[in-house]
Amino acid sequence: MSPILQQIEQSIRALSVEEQLWLLERIAHELRQKTQFAALPIAGFDMETQLAEMANDPAIQAELAAIKQEFAFTEMDPKRFPSQPAGQLSEAKMQEVEGTVRYCLGL
Structure with a gap:
């Protein structure tokens, strides 16, 4: 295990159980989100770019x-x-x- 991973593990152990659960759920959410976007079958579709363009659209x-x-x-x-x-x-x-x-x- 790399020194950085060891440091992260030690930091996580210092958290309360509630904080560890929250962090675990957040990481799982982010991973699901990344894999969902990565699995999009539409060529050239970039969700982040689309959202940014929509946010800047005057209409x-x-x-x-x-x-x-x-x-x-x-x-x-x-x-x-x-x-x-x-x-x-x-x-x-x-x-x-x-x-x-x-x-x-x-x-």
């Missing part, structure tokens, strides 16, 4: 702005429309949402 930005404006009222009256503002979800919930979106998109 998509306009649509996202319209959606944000359409749902802005839900943040105005927290008693009537209880929800967490964007970015306030827990890491676990964000991972669950990400997994669901990827599943729905077939990624």
Whole structure:
């Protein structure tokens, strides 16, 4: 085993069991993601490039702005429309949402 791997192993052992489980799940998620993208049968398809292009597309930005404006009222009256503002979800919930979106998109 290389010295770097030994150092990583020692660092992992210093983590709590919960942290080790989180790290293991995160690594497994990343590996699944890499192997899914690597197995795409579409020649020349680069998901990261596609997402970057979509994020910079003015039409998509306009649509996202319209959606944000359409749902802005839900943040105005927290008693009537209880929800967490964007970015306030827990890491676990964000991972669950990400997994669901990827599943729905077939990624």
